[in-house]
Amino acid sequence: MTTLAHIPQLLVYGVISGSIISLGGIGVSLTYSILGFSNFAHGDFMALGAYIALGLFTLFTGLGIPSAPFGPLSFGFGFILAFILAIGLTALAVIIIDRLLFRQLRRSGPIILMMSSIGVALGLRNILQFFWSPQPHYYSQAIQPAVSVTALNIRIKPDQVFIILVAIVLVVLVHAFMRYTKMGKAMRAMADNATLAQVTGINTDRVIIWTWAIGAGLAATAGILAGIENKFITPELGWQMLLSIFAGVVLGGIGNPYGAILGGMVIGISEEVSTAFISTGYKPAVAFVIMIIMLLVKPTGLLGRKD
Amino acid sequence: MEHFVGTINYIIFFAVTAGTYGILALGLNIQWGNTGLFNIGIAGFYALGAYTSALICGLPPSAWEGRTFGGFQLPFIFGLLGAAIVCGVVALLIGAPTLRLRADYLAIATIGIAETIRLVLNNESWLTNGVWGFQQIPSPLYKTIHGATSTYLHAHPNLPIWLHDLITKSYDWFYLALVLVVLFILYLIMERLVRSPWGRVIRAIREDEDATAMLGKNTFSYKMQALVLGAMIMGIGGSMYAHYARFISPVSFKPLYGTFIIWVMLILGGSGNNKGAILGSFTVWGIWAGTDFLTKYLPFSATQSASLRVILIAVLLEVILLWRPQGLLPPKKHLFTLK
Numbered sequence: 001m002t003t004l005a006h007i008p009q010l011l012v013y014g015v016i017s018g019s020i021i022s023l024g025g026i027g028v029s030l031t032y033s034i035l036g037f038s039n040f041a042h043g044d045f046m047a048l049g050a051y052i053a054l055g056l057f058t059l060f061t062g063l064g065i066p067s068a069p070f071g072p073l074s075f076g077f078g079f080i081l082a083f084i085l086a087i088g089l090t091a092l093a094v095i096i097i098d099r100l101l102f103r104q105l106r107r108s109g110p111i112i113l114m115m116s117s118i119g120v121a122l123g124l125r126n127i128l129q130f131f132w133s134p135q136p137h138y139y140s141q142a143i144q145p146a147v148s149v150t151a152l153n154i155r156i157k158p159d160q161v162f163i164i165l166v167a168i169v170l171v172v173l174v175h176a177f178m179r180y181t182k183m184g185k186a187m188r189a190m191a192d193n194a195t196l197a198q199v200t201g202i203n204t205d206r207v208i209i210w211t212w213a214i215g216a217g218l219a220a221t222a223g224i225l226a227g228i229e230n231k232f233i234t235p236e237l238g239w240q241m242l243l244s245i246f247a248g249v250v251l252g253g254i255g256n257p258y259g260a261i262l263g264g265m266v267i268g269i270s271e272e273v274s275t276a277f278i279s280t281g282y283k284p285a286v287a288f289v290i291m292i293i294m295l296l297v298k299p300t301g302l303l304g305r306k307d
Numbered sequence: 308m309e310h311f312v313g314t315i316n317y318i319i320f321f322a323v324t325a326g327t328y329g330i331l332a333l334g335l336n337i338q339w340g341n342t343g344l345f346n347i348g349i350a351g352f353y354a355l356g357a358y359t360s361a362l363i364c365g366l367p368p369s370a371w372e373g374r375t376f377g378g379f380q381l382p383f384i385f386g387l388l389g390a391a392i393v394c395g396v397v398a399l400l401i402g403a404p405t406l407r408l409r410a411d412y413l414a415i416a417t418i419g420i421a422e423t424i425r426l427v428l429n430n431e432s433w434l435t436n437g438v439w440g441f442q443q444i445p446s447p448l449y450k451t452i453h454g455a456t457s458t459y460l461h462a463h464p465n466l467p468i469w470l471h472d473l474i475t476k477s478y479d480w481f482y483l484a485l486v487l488v489v490l491f492i493l494y495l496i497m498e499r500l501v502r503s504p505w506g507r508v509i510r511a512i513r514e515d516e517d518a519t520a521m522l523g524k525n526t527f528s529y530k531m532q533a534l535v536l537g538a539m540i541m542g543i544g545g546s547m548y549a550h551y552a553r554f555i556s557p558v559s560f561k562p563l564y565g566t567f568i569i570w571v572m573l574i575l576g577g578s579g580n581n582k583g584a585i586l587g588s589f590t591v592w593g594i595w596a597g598t599d600f601l602t603k604y605l606p607f608s609a610t611q612s613a614s615l616r617v618i619l620i621a622v623l624l625e626v627i628l629l630w631r632p633q634g635l636l637p638p639k640k641h642l643f644t645l646k
Contacts, residue, residue: 038411040347040418104629111345111410115570116628118347122567123621126614133610243422246415254411281430288419295404295412 018268049220350565356545
């Protein structure tokens with residue numbers, strides 16, 4: 001009974017971690033459908049964003065930019081400013097990596113790009129380790145009391161509500177962008193058929209830049225949100241979530257951003273609920289097993305189309 | 308003349324490690340170089356081989372250990388074969404759901420299996436002794452060779468220092484020879500295989516899977532065979548490592564040392580070329596070891612130096628991919644060259 005009594009609480013944790021996994025997954029999915037390869041550096045883009053935010057936040061605090069917490073949240077104006085700038089800077093950094101590396105390798109095919117992304121992953125992670133050490137860094141050391149919602153038998157912190165809200169807002173924005181803007185339509189066209197898109201006069205290079213910008217911006221957001229939730233960041237933060245992210249993307253249907261959101265949520269919730277039954281250490285393995293089962297049952301994923 | 312046991316130790320360590328990496332790179336060469344299978348979970352098979360061999364040949368659990376199983380004290384050769392078999396079975400399980408799909412799925416699944424194996428090594432103390440690692444793994448023929456060496460040195464107390472130092476390390480020389488012999492045998496087998504009709508089919512799959520399937524070949528089955536064979540060789544590499552290090556723990560098989568560096572070795576040496584795989588292993592390991600000396604002169608902490616070296620290897624990989632994707636020794640054109 002005690003195990004079952006914990007389930008509502010675990011569902012809450014699952015939705016929080018699912019929000020973060022989904023935000024990471026959208027980028028992986030976009031890169032896959034538009035650029036045609038699995039980007040194994042995506043987790044490290046998350047860590048990069050988290051560390052850029054940390055650097056800016058430290059800088060802003062030094063400059064005396066007010067950082068008193070907003071209401072019940074654990075952070076204030078200075079951090080939010082750092083958060084937003086970090087999203088932009090991460091996108092910029094990733095676009096530069098694309099110009100220097102991925103663009104040159106595009107003709108070599110998806111597997112070379114995949115290999116190259118692993119090099120980028122290790123390079124980035126070790127650059128972060130070089131400047132910030134492998135030790136954890138903290139956005140805030142303050143302990144935030146959780147609020148009880150007695151009716152549902154759960155406890156939740158204001159920061160966690162913030163994480164879920166940010167994820168919802170961003171998912172809605174991405175949806176609106178993909179559905180209603182010209183660039184969004186061009187991205188969908190290119191995901192369907194890159195050659196055909198080019199023939200119809202779509203500037204595919206601009207589409208690629210936008211793809212990286214959106215993917216990297218969401219990755220940075222996911223990394224920073226993970227830092228808020230865990231209370232600390234390490235250079236391995238993104239790498240440790242990468243398997244869950246890929247599991248979510250495959251589960252939802254690789255190449256479909258909506259599938260990535262759905263799959264990320266399912267993976268996040270399954271990982272947390274599994275801790276009621278098996279050791280917490282096995283969370284990534286739970287994601288892996290769900291992914292393998294999906295591949296056996298329906299390789300195209302929950303929302304996938306036939307290749 | 309001073310003692311130079313330290314130097315000998317280092318040279319042997321360097322060569323044994325490079326040889327072990329050579330074995331792993333040969334395994335990857337069958338999977339990636341010849342068949343085009345993207346395995347980025349080498350570390351998982353490497354660890355699985357090492358632990359399987361340790362469980363088969365190691366000592367039974369002692370009172371202060373967390374593990375309660377294994378340690379059958381069988382001879383080395385059983386550990387080696389057991390490592391290969393277990394890795395082959397795991398590869399079969401990974402290949403079954405993924406080998407019919409795009410290459411990305413196998414890549415993701417291999418990362419997944421490597422991570423899962425790492426979690427099991429950390430969490431299942433009854434089997435692996437958890438983070439404390441598996442200790443006192445016996446080395447083959449250690450007592451015999453070490454005993455004979457001691458007797459000989461005792462009987463000849465007036466040897467020149469250099470000779471004395473060389474002989475003291477007799478066991479390590481023996482192990483180095485063992486690694487090189489295993490590497491050489493595997494090399495010969497791989498060369499035979501890639502030249503056989505079987506080898507032509509897997510290379511054809513690498514070049515164009517659909518066309519190969521059109522010719523009536525069961526490409527799934529061939530890919531599976533290559534995946535399993537490569538994984539078995541990686542298991543042998545793990546076993547060779549375990550019995551040399553005599554102590555293994557989950558941190559010995561981090562993705563960097565276990566997977567990434569082997570990819571760089573194969574790509575630098577020349578994917579698809581067995582000699583290239585071995586050349587790449589010694590070259591990259593040489594660069595890695597050489598930069599260890601260099602970074603000592605830089606004003607950075609040990610962890611910073613380590614990061615710097617990884618960055619260097621990552622840059623090396625990107626440079627090869629950009630400017631010499633075929634590697635130092637490109638594969639020979641086996642396929643129908645018209646004159």
